[in-house]
Amino acid sequence: MASIRRQVAVSQSLSLNTPGRVPFSVEFMPPRDDAAEERLWNAAEAFHDLGVSFASVTYGAGGSTRERTLRVAERLGTKPLTTLVHMTLVQHTQEELQDMLRTYASLGLTNLLALRGDPPGDPNAEWVPTPGGLSYASELIELIREMPECADFDIGIASFPEGHYRTGSLEQDTEYTLAKLRAGAQYSITQMFFDVDHYLRLRDRLAKADPEHGQKPIIPGLMPITSLRSVRRQMELAGAALPPKLEKRLLDAAAGDEVANRDAIREVGIEVTTEMAERLIAEGVPDLHFMTMNNVRATQEVLHNLGMAPAWGPGLGHDMVR
Numbered sequence: 001m002a003s004i005r006r007q008v009a010v011s012q013s014l015s016l017n018t019p020g021r022v023p024f025s026v027e028f029m030p031p032r033d034d035a036a037e038e039r040l041w042n043a044a045e046a047f048h049d050l051g052v053s054f055a056s057v058t059y060g061a062g063g064s065t066r067e068r069t070l071r072v073a074e075r076l077g078t079k080p081l082t083t084l085v086h087m088t089l090v091q092h093t094q095e096e097l098q099d100m101l102r103t104y105a106s107l108g109l110t111n112l113l114a115l116r117g118d119p120p121g122d123p124n125a126e127w128v129p130t131p132g133g134l135s136y137a138s139e140l141i142e143l144i145r146e147m148p149e150c151a152d153f154d155i156g157i158a159s160f161p162e163g164h165y166r167t168g169s170l171e172q173d174t175e176y177t178l179a180k181l182r183a184g185a186q187y188s189i190t191q192m193f194f195d196v197d198h199y200l201r202l203r204d205r206l207a208k209a210d211p212e213h214g215q216k217p218i219i220p221g222l223m224p225i226t227s228l229r230s231v232r233r234q235m236e237l238a239g240a241a242l243p244p245k246l247e248k249r250l251l252d253a254a255a256g257d258e259v260a261n262r263d264a265i266r267e268v269g270i271e272v273t274t275e276m277a278e279r280l281i282a283e284g285v286p287d288l289h290f291m292t293m294n295n296v297r298a299t300q301e302v303l304h305n306l307g308m309a310p311a312w313g314p315g316l317g318h319d320m321v322r
Helices: 034-049 066-077 094-106 138-144 170-183 195-208 229-237 244-254 262-283 297-305
Strands: 024-028 055-057 083-087 111-114 154-159 187-190 288-291
Touching: 024 034, 055 066, 055 170, 055 244, 066 083, 066 094, 083 094, 094 195, 138 154, 138 170, 138 195, 154 170, 154 244, 170 195, 170 297, 195 262, 244 262, 262 288
Parallel strands: 024 055, 024 288, 055 083, 083 111, 111 154, 154 187
Antiparallel strands: none
């Protein structure tokens, strides 16, 4: 029995009419406490009103947020928001993965981002497959495609503009990405990046290596910088680094005191993301995917700069945003 199709497929949403210049989507994290949960639902309502194309829900290392991910995704889907659920292989057997997939199918959560995931505890540690589990995201995609209950699943994957830090070369990274696309993924969402040229090179090398599967949509992942410390930590976890020119720009804004000058850092971060988004739109990207940290304001400011949202704040046309 096939899954219950209750939502628009993410790959289809990219070609639907949008109120803005290009579709935009957002990433949420499962909340850790009641205050964080309230912030998440406020954000979901605000982005819904702004015309978001879809919302993705992350999945903690080692399945640490498995139940919360499912609960949040199910509720988002009733708002209604097209909802993309992340799934990783970490600390799950194949049988557990199949059970989870059947649950998603029964709830109509048929948009899935298939990920290998990072080792629990230390994302930079050596990857060790779970006994009885899978080793690669491509195997998860193959598993999904073999299950009759998941016949309607629309599958996305991660892609890496600078190459995954565990691959030996960009050529090897290209082949790993193509293996996932050939296995049945319909699109990819990139890891965050801060140099548009890296995205364009990824797009070019995939299309050159495989004119069929390499042409599938590549959604750029953007994170508006609001804290120098936070973005450094995020890049460290991703095995990447800020471009030197951008880091200098942020350090100049910090002027030796990141706390006292946080507003100046934030201003630079919003400006940089706006500049990147403008260029990406000009290059014909299918969507802009914002990593929101469950907050609205920074993303909305970028959207406003792009002419895709009202100004933020009471008295500026959109005072519902928290």
